[in-house]
Amino acid sequence: MNNQYYSKLIFELSREGRQGYSLPRNEFVNHNLCDMPAQLLRQQEPKLPEVDELTVVRHYTNMSNNNFGVDTGFYPLGSCTMKYNPKINEDMAAHPDFTGLHPFQPAGTADGALEIYYNLQHSLAELSGMKEFTLNPFAGAHGELTGLMVMRSYHASRGEGETRRKVIVPDSAHGTNPASAAVCGLEVVTVKSLADGTVDVDDLRPLLDNTVAGMMMTNPNTLGIFERNIATIAAMVHEAGGLMYYDGANLNPLLGRCRPGDLGFDIMHINLHKTFSTPHGGGGPGSGPVGVREGLERFLPNPRVVKVSDDDGDSFMIQHGEESLGCISAFLGNFGVIMRAYAYILTLGHEHVKEVGPLATLNANYVKESLKDVYELPLDVVCKHEFVFDGLKDKSTGVTTLDVAKRLLDYGFHAPTIYFPLLFHEAMMIEPTETESIETLDAFIEVLRKIAGEASENPEMVKTAPHNTPVRRLDDTKAALEQIVTYQFE
Amino acid sequence: MSKVIEGLYYSETHEYVRVEGEMGYVGITDYAQHELGNVVYVDMPEVGDEFEAGDEFGAVESVKAASDLNTPVGGTVEEVNDALEDEPGLVNKDAFENWIIKLKLADMAELDDLMDAEAYRKFIGE
Numbered sequence: 001m002n003n004q005y006y007s008k009l010i011f012e013l014s015r016e017g018r019q020g021y022s023l024p025r026n027e028f029v030n031h032n033l034c035d036m037p038a039q040l041l042r043q044q045e046p047k048l049p050e051v052d053e054l055t056v057v058r059h060y061t062n063m064s065n066n067n068f069g070v071d072t073g074f075y076p077l078g079s080c081t082m083k084y085n086p087k088i089n090e091d092m093a094a095h096p097d098f099t100g101l102h103p104f105q106p107a108g109t110a111d112g113a114l115e116i117y118y119n120l121q122h123s124l125a126e127l128s129g130m131k132e133f134t135l136n137p138f139a140g141a142h143g144e145l146t147g148l149m150v151m152r153s154y155h156a157s158r159g160e161g162e163t164r165r166k167v168i169v170p171d172s173a174h175g176t177n178p179a180s181a182a183v184c185g186l187e188v189v190t191v192k193s194l195a196d197g198t199v200d201v202d203d204l205r206p207l208l209d210n211t212v213a214g215m216m217m218t219n220p221n222t223l224g225i226f227e228r229n230i231a232t233i234a235a236m237v238h239e240a241g242g243l244m245y246y247d248g249a250n251l252n253p254l255l256g257r258c259r260p261g262d263l264g265f266d267i268m269h270i271n272l273h274k275t276f277s278t279p280h281g282g283g284g285p286g287s288g289p290v291g292v293r294e295g296l297e298r299f300l301p302n303p304r305v306v307k308v309s310d311d312d313g314d315s316f317m318i319q320h321g322e323e324s325l326g327c328i329s330a331f332l333g334n335f336g337v338i339m340r341a342y343a344y345i346l347t348l349g350h351e352h353v354k355e356v357g358p359l360a361t362l363n364a365n366y367v368k369e370s371l372k373d374v375y376e377l378p379l380d381v382v383c384k385h386e387f388v389f390d391g392l393k394d395k396s397t398g399v400t401t402l403d404v405a406k407r408l409l410d411y412g413f414h415a416p417t418i419y420f421p422l423l424f425h426e427a428m429m430i431e432p433t434e435t436e437s438i439e440t441l442d443a444f445i446e447v448l449r450k451i452a453g454e455a456s457e458n459p460e461m462v463k464t465a466p467h468n469t470p471v472r473r474l475d476d477t478k479a480a481l482e483q484i485v486t487y488q489f490e
Numbered sequence: 491m492s493k494v495i496e497g498l499y500y501s502e503t504h505e506y507v508r509v510e511g512e513m514g515y516v517g518i519t520d521y522a523q524h525e526l527g528n529v530v531y532v533d534m535p536e537v538g539d540e541f542e543a544g545d546e547f548g549a550v551e552s553v554k555a556a557s558d559l560n561t562p563v564g565g566t567v568e569e570v571n572d573a574l575e576d577e578p579g580l581v582n583k584d585a586f587e588n589w590i591i592k593l594k595l596a597d598m599a600e601l602d603d604l605m606d607a608e609a610y611r612k613f614i615g616e
Contacts, residue, residue: 175556419554425525476553477528477579 002065002470006058010049011487013059020053047489066470068414074440076367078386078417078429079174079222081252081274088347089277089340098339103331107318114316117305117332120342121289124270127345127353128251129261130291134300136333140249143269143288144180144216146301149325150267150292151214151243152184153299157323160210164241168207168215170199172223172421174249177216186213193423197223197379199233208240218247219254219263222421222429224364224383234264243267248288251275252433253361253385256353266293275356276341287337298323303332359434360385363441367432370445374452378424385433391426392455399455399462401426406473407454407465411447491616492521495586499601500610501562508589509601513568515589516561518550521614523585526552529578533559534570534590541565543600547591550581563600565593 006013051059069075075082093099101113121133137143148167155164167181171190178188192203198221215237219227227233234244246260246268252275254260260268272278272287280286292300302320309315318332332338345353361384368377368387375389391401405415405428417429432441455462466472494500499507504522508515523529531551541547542564549558569592574580580588595601605613 422555477530480530480553481578 002062003058006055006062007066007470008059009487010051010056010059011489013051013055014049016050018050018052020051020056073412073414074432074436074444075414076416076430076432076444077414078388078431079249079420080280080417081249081271081385081431081433082280082414083252083274083277083433084435085277085279085340086344086347089343092343093336093339098335101335107316111316113335114305114318115314116342117335117338118307118316120338120345121305123342123345124289125291127256127259128248128268128270128291129259129263130268131261131294132297132300133289133291134304134333135287135289135338136301136303136327136329137269137288137290138329138334139286140247140269140271140274140288141176141180142286142328143271143290144176144245144247145183146288146290146325146328147245147267147269147292148180148184148186148214149301149328150290150296150299151245152186153323153325154243154296155213157299160241164211164213166207166211167213167245168204168237168242170217170221172197172221172423173216174218174222174247175420177218177247181216191215193221196381197221197225197423198227198229201229201232201236204233204236208236208242210241212237212240212242214243214245214266216245216247217265218250219260220250220384220386222250223379223388223423224250224386224431225379225381226384230263238264249274250385253357255356256350257357261291261293266296267291272337272341277344278337278340285334285337287334287341289333299325301325301328303327305332356434357385360432363432363434363436364430366438367430367441367445370441371448374449375428376426386429386431388421388424389426389428389430390424391428392452394452394456397455397459399459401428403462403465404428404448404451404455407451407462408447409466410468411450413444413447492519492524492614493586494520494607494611494614494616496607498586498607499562499604500607500613501560501604502613503560503562504614505560505562506586507562507593507601507604508586509595512595512598514563514565514593514595516547516563516591516593517589518559518581518585519610520585521616522557523582526550526557527554528552529581532574532578532581532590534574535567537567537569539567541567541593542596543603550578550590559590561591561593562604563593564596566596568592568594 070082070084124133137146155161165187166189167186168189168191169177172193181188189207192200194200219230237244243266244264246265248268248270269288269290273280302324303318306317306319307314308317364383364385364387374393376391376393378390401418405418408415419427504519506519529552533549535547541561545561546558547561549556571590
């Protein structure tokens with residue numbers, strides 16, 4: 001139960017002159033600020049909240065109680081793979097031998113850390129059928145940008161950098177795909193989906209010519225459907241001289257069973273914070289390693305970690321390649337996240353890594369089949385790790401997907417991804433992941449059925465949900481139009 | 491039930507054209523604004539830009555999604571609706587009143603490829 005007083009903003013709790021801490025004497029008060037430009041010098045004291053220690057503790061403890069995460073409840077957010085983050089990952093990452101590392105310490109004094117970095121590169125390569133990986137990108141979209149820069153470097157190396165500018169993206173793709181291509185200075189062309197949600201090969205064919213840089217796909221696609229024509233598509237794109245990019249957001253169901261490299265993909269990224277159980281918390285830190293097939297590794301970003309073997313055994317070095325596309329991040333990515341993903345892979349091992357996909361697939365199909373009589377299922381087929389409902393089956397009540405999502409919060413579940421993909425009007429994208437028990441899935445199913453009942457009996461109550469959360473419906477429009485993110489002092 | 495106005499021309503991507511002389515006012519339909527939800531940004535082209543029928547001329551962003559805008563007919567941009575810069579929500583208030591661009595039409599015959607009110611009503615299932 002939250003205390004309303006302490007849940008106010010920290011600035012509202014501020015009382016002039018109140019102190020919670022005595023700071024050491026400022027030794028730099030008369031420090032010569034040399035040539036610092038005048039406009040950069042602070043003209044007045046910073047307006048910091050003036051609060052006692054207990055108020056600070058109560059304020060932030062109350063705030064933290066408003067958090068919802070995988071550790072507090074079921075989080076079926078489609079396309080996000082909100083699986084449990086095993087605590088052994090945290091134990092490993094928190095080891096003082098890793099937390100005490102400094103990016104500027106000599107490489108020779110961090111051999112163990114470099115070995116872990118190198119080993120993860122190779123575990124990911126083995127699991128995905130790629131030749132080499134870089135772990136430097138900080139997030140999935142950052143990985144996409146890096147991968148597309150590899151694609152550009154490849155075409156540039158063949159003298160086609162200026163002519164091959166077209167990137168083909170399915171209309172069901174994650175929004176990051178066209179966005180990354182645009183940020184990379186490439187031209188986005190959309191290819192249509194068939195009624196079953198997979199890429200329309202006939203719509204793709206006329207798009208393929210000598211201006212194609214490549215095609216971006218996620219498989220299974222955002223509807224959770226495996227792209228059966230993937231080998232044909234890859235062959236067509238390669239025939240036209242383009243490269244195939246795999247968006248690893250949906251890698252989870254394939255893990256250890258089917259490798260993007262074997263499906264014909266040339267470049268890919270992996271979201272460690274999805275498939276490899278590292279936290280999504282608070283928007284980060286994420287990690288989006290990029291893998292490439294043989295022949296493209298020379299373009300990967302600097303710095304690289306390589307193994308050197310001689311008479312004294314193996315050692316690990318940081319290297320800068322000359323043909324590299326350059327640096328895309330400071331140092332070597334989010335090492336703490338890399339450590340967690342490595343711990344996860346070692347925990348599962350070769351044998352158990354293969355159980356992830358089938359369980360994730362089973363859970364998704366179980367939820368889908370248990371609800372399809374009350375929620376509209378546009379594609380009634382076996383899905384992989386996730387599936388999409390098109391809102392409630394009974395549309396006559398006027399209760400929308402947004403209303404259902406809000407009502408779920410009242411029952412202590414996180415909402416699924418809503419209004420994506422754009423192929424359906426009332427999309428509700430559910431991904432349970434493999435880490436949920438049947439009891440949790442049953443409870444979720446029961447609640448969604450109950451909400452469907454409420455929509456018929458008392459639609460107004462569902463339309464005005466949530467009723468039990470710390471805040472009710474927020475004004476999304478105002479939040480988008482008037483972005484005031486600092487405290488407004490009077 | 492979305493509003494559909496007689497005498498306008500409609501595209502399958504839910505834009506309309508209102509023709510006045512050799513000018514065409516292009517916007518999104520009432521159905522489209524309803525599906526999008528509250529519009530928070532309208533990305534518009536520059537006066538003088540030229541488009542062919544089907545070209546993307548901007549985008550409309552709502553709390554729910556961002557959608558490209560495709561012009562149903564070709565032409566040169568004579569005017570953009572500046573009011574939408576400060577108040578994109580006007581599109582939700584009245585999508586037909588608040589057109590997005592005014593085009594000098596390149597080829598009146600292109601209008602024949604578009605739907606009339608009755609066909610559009612059928613297209614959106616109403």
